[in-house]
Amino acid sequence: MKKGILGNFILLLRYNLGTLILFELFHKGIALILVVPIIKYILESAMHNSGIIYLSTDNIFKILSNPISIVLLIMLLLTLGFYVFFEFTATIICFDKSIRYEKIGIFKLIRLGLQKSLKILNIKNYLLMIFILLIIPLTNLTLTSGFIGELKLPDYILDYIQSNNILNLLYMALMIILYMLVIRWIFSIHEIALNRSSFKEAKNESNRITKGKAIKIFLYSIGTFIVFSIIGYGIYYLIIILTALWTKYYRVGNDLSEIFISRAILFKDFSIFIASVSSFILNLGFISAIYYNYKDITFYKNRQKRVKLSIIKKVTTIIVILILVPIEAMAFSIHSNTLFNIEFFYNTTATAHRGGSIAAPENTLSSFKEAILAQAEYIETDVQETKDGELILIHDSNFKRTTGVDKNVWEVDYDEVKKYDAGNYLNLDYYGEKIPTLDEAIKYVRGRCKLLIEIKLNGNESPDIIEKVIKVIKENRVENQCVIASMNKDVLKKVKELDSSFLTCYLTALAYGDFYTWDYVDIYGIESTFVTKSLINDIHNKGKQIFVWTVNDQDTMSKMIDLNVDSIITDDPFLVNDTIYLKKNDFIKIIADYLF
Structure with a gap:
């Protein structure tokens, strides 16, 4: 049988x-x-x-x-x-x-x-x-x-x-x-x-x-x-x-x-x-x-x-x-990396990736509004240069994905960019949303949220783009509210040469080895797949911070919070705060509050 x-x-x-x-x-x-x-x-x-x-x-x-x-x-x-x-x-x-x-x-x-x-x-x-x-x-x-x-x-x-x-x-x-x-x-x-x-x-x-x-x-x-x-x-x-x-x-x-x-x-x-x-x-x-x-x-x-x-x-x-x-x-x-945070006290914050881009068009003032409502510590945004030298906020080198216009950033003047619709790709509620300049973005968020500004090099920008970014920041007197980021180490070295008081962030999708001792980097922005407890400890022991990107699922957020990363770069900053709240009030804490 x-x-x-x-x-x-x-x-x-x-x-x-x-x-x-x-x-x-x-x-x-x-x-x-x-x-x-x-x-x-x-x-x-x-x-x-x-x-x-x-x-x-x-x-x-x-x-x-x-x-x-x-x-x-x-x-x-x-x-x-x-x-x-x-x-x-x-x-x-x-x-x-x-x-x-x-x-x-x-x-x-x-x-x-x-x-x-x-x-x-x-x-x-x-x-x-x-x-x-x-x-x-x-x-x-x-x-x-x-x-x-x-x-x-x-x-x-x-x-x-x-x-x-x-x-x-x-x-x-x-x-x-x-x-x-x-x-x-x-x-x-x-x-x-x-x-x-x-x-x-x-x-x-x-x-x-x-x-x-x-x-x-x-x-x-x-x-x-x-x-x-x-x-x-x-x-x-x-x-x-x-x-x-x-x-x-x-x-x-x-x-x-x-x-x-x-x-x-x-x-x-x-x-x-x-x-x-x-x-x-x-x-x-x-x-x-x-x-x-x-x-x-x-x-x-x-x-x-x-x-x-x-x-x-x-x-x-x-x-x-x-x-x-x-x-x-x-x-x-x-x-x-499964050791739990024994203090039930979490220092991790949210950094809104291209603004609150899960709810509003990325890198627009509407997305920045969502990030501010979510009480994100930082708004991460991308800066590129138009043909006539204007600094605008856009991630891709081409406008097609977010505006439908198949032109590259360095091929058009800002007067033309102002006519593009950067919101309709998401939904009709944002019809007519414009691509802001760096200056407009800083003025909008000043005093309400910090900015993590990534300088994206496409090979066609002017040699002085770094100087221009720093100039805009200084003109608005928000040096202590901005971090300049890049995937290119030379950009960060140049920032420190121009003004050592600026905080810099090195962004990388892969991280292994002796790279966290660089004196021209204050924050390491690492793709979450490669973040480990030992890596975090090494970075923190050097007096530096670690941001992880781009995390949009709650399980990974929970893991990163337990590992005590400094900030989570995410399209959904509301979810980061919800996850922290749930962790502060998880089953163990509820039982402790109820019985003791």
Whole structure:
């Protein structure tokens, strides 16, 4: 009699659960003490061979054009791919032993997993590397561990794609194709881990198994994610409540509210680590249960062949788990930037990207009004120069996207620019909105909001554009209310040469290495994907600030606030303030206020 998917799932988890947990702890421990240092060493070696000490958007092509550096980067990807595939293969092998009613120890599992993982290094299995490191993380079907996590395009790239109808359609089509590939190839990992040596053979078998079942598998994946999330959050909130009651009725000090908050925060960090361990096991376990069900593979318990773990081994396993879990939880929290803000006090502010551009046309006075209403600390805006030397606020070098006029900034005089409609592209409510000059913008926001002014070089501006920007700022006497920003370091150096009292901001989409000690930079504006706790600490320790861009989703905002960045550059400054309010009044704080 077939057990069915649920029966298989219970058996897969129950039979070798201790070994599974030990392996996950081992796998994450290896990441912290071995894999991460190796990857950092390879990356820094590639940078050294390219003659650079930091990595940012202005020198990324140096490393990509150096043959030795390219070889080192390939080694980096192979190391990462092997490590990730090792987790898949060892876990699947453990599940396979469980479905056969066979026990397996941690050392044997590690040995078999390492042997099977070598298949990913075979040149003919290059597509497996792409599948593991790119396709599965991009689709975010909860089949990635905490070390890799989900992979997503940076927000500024997504914004650019979504602003173009053709690119947006192509992107959506690509994502649909990737989802279909993951569903069709989902069992190829099991096949290559257990039965095949070639990924081509493995995916062909997976295609055969999933034929006509793709929608059902997709619904199973969504359903299990919802169920596991509900159970996980239910357990989390229950333990928080029990912790509060324990603190209240078993007094150990005077300030019970502070004691409870400290305990709750420690548990929150701990629960993030537990979730990273359990989610991979649970999701891969359920997919494995579907795999055995669809392949119609059933094993029956043979009591004569069954090997039992001795009581000593069981006790030893439990003790090792109890020792390793807290240690790795703390190390994982530090490494993964999950440490919570214990003070419940947040210093992060909002910087309105091109004004409140989610509600009003970007880089217009209407968008600035929205930013002021949202109580943003800064308004980020872009300055370029027209043919006759006027400084206007526009991001693109061409007017077409925001005005419909297919002309470049340096081709037209300001008298013509004044006739353009910069609001109709958003909606009719802003029909007739004009492109403001820098002088108009400063006069409008003076005393109500600070300005983060990015000087955008297009190669056709006058040599004295920096001097002209500084002159406008000084004429309006708002030097202490403006920061001059650029993706070009030379611009910031020139600003400091002209007037060292001006604050400067270096904008980069990529940040790694020794770049935060530059004396001509006061603020580092970094794309949120590359922001880490250690990077923030390094910048703050130098007495400088860090702004992150462009963050429009609440989850990333919440993470950045916990990391204590100085400001979040966003199209929606209202959402930043809402997120800070919610964090100041989250479940832990509500319970503390209610009980203490």
